[in-house]
Structures are given as structure tokens and as C-alpha cells.
Amino acid sequence: MKRKLMFLTVFCSMFLLILSACDAREAGSLKSITRPYIAHYECTEATLGGENLLDKFEYIEIVLVDKEEMQLIYKPKDGKKSKIKSNYIFNLETRELTADIGIYGYRFRESTIVENGKFTVTKTIGEKQLIMKFKTK
Numbered sequence: 555m556k557r558k559l560m561f562l563t564v565f566c567s568m569f570l571l572i573l574s575a576c577d578a579r580e581a582g583s584l585k586s587i588t589r590p591y592i593a594h595y596e597c598t599e600a601t602l603g604g605e606n607l608l609d610k611f612e613y614i615e616i617v618l619v620d621k622e623e624m625q626l627i628y629k630p631k632d633g634k635k636s637k638i639k640s641n642y643i644f645n646l647e648t649r650e651l652t653a654d655i656g657i658y659g660y661r662f663r664e665s666t667i668v669e670n671g672k673f674t675v676t677k678t679i680g681e682k683q684l685i686m687k688f689k690t691k
Contacts, residue, residue: 591644591651591668592618595688603682616688618642626655644668 597614600607608614614628624642629635642653651673652665666673671690676683 589621589644591649592620593671594618594691595671595673596691597686597688599685599687602679602684607686614686615691618644624653624655626657 595616595618597608597611597616600611600614610630612629612631615626617625617627619625621644622641624640626638626640627635638655638657640653640655642651644651649668650665651668652663654661654663656662662677664675664677666675673688675686675688678684
């Protein structure tokens with residue numbers, strides 16, 4: 555019994571010592587540790603057939619709200635902010651993000667790999683190539 559009590563005391567002391575050495579501000583939230591891909595992403599480059607789309611928008615952003623819901627938020631210059639909700643799937647092993655979203659009457663389903671807080675979406679629309687690069691905000 556004394557050995558168990560001694561072991562438990564040593565274990566608790568070690569746990570408290572390790573816990574106190576951790577800085578909660580640097581460790582981040584539980585969400586950032588378990589699902590680090592859930593973030594706010596800003597579009598850093600957007601072209602359609604070589605034309606710079608960011609010249610027409612104040613911003614384009616994707617927010618992964620939780621493990622299933624995402625929002626595409628954009629504001630055209632001289633226009634009003636729009637928000638489109640959608641669902642997505644993220645594969646933790648391959649880091650593949652697959653989203654299904656409807657915009658301007660079209661449905662798109664695309665997959666991309668998220669690496670170091672960045673991803674690129676490419677889609678052929680008509681005869682033009684859409685390329686959008688995102689990074690965490």
C-alpha cells in the first residue's frame with residue numbers, strides 16, 4: 555500500500571511539474587492540436603485564364619468553421635459581402651480537403667492537399683483555368 559501511495563505521489567508530482575512547464579499561450583488551443591487545418595484562409599492569388607481576379611475583389615476567404623462546415627466569404631469591389639456555406643471532408647492521413655460548393659448557379663466539387671497552412675484550388679471553367687491559392691490568415 556505504501557508503494558502504491560509513493561508511486562502515485564511521484565507520478566502526480568511529475569505530472570504537475572511537466573504541466574507547469576507548459577505555457578498555455580504557446581501550446582495553442584485543443585482545436586489547433588487535434589484539427590490544425592480548421593482555420594481562416596485568405597486568397598493570395600486568383601486567376602481565371604490568366605486574368606487577375608483579385609483586382610475585382612476586396613477579399614476572398616475560406617473559413618473552415620468546424621470539422622464539417624466551411625464558408626466561402628468574398629466581397630467584390632463596389633459590392634456587398636457574400637457568404638456561402640458548404641460542407642467539406644478532410645482526410646487526416648493524406649491531408650486532402652474535399653469540398654462541395656455552389657456559386658453563381660454552378661456546383662463544384664474539388665479536392666486539394668493542405669500543406670503548411672496553404673492549398674491551391676484549380677478548376678477548368680469552360681476553356682479557362684481557374685487557379686486560386688490560399689494560406690492561413
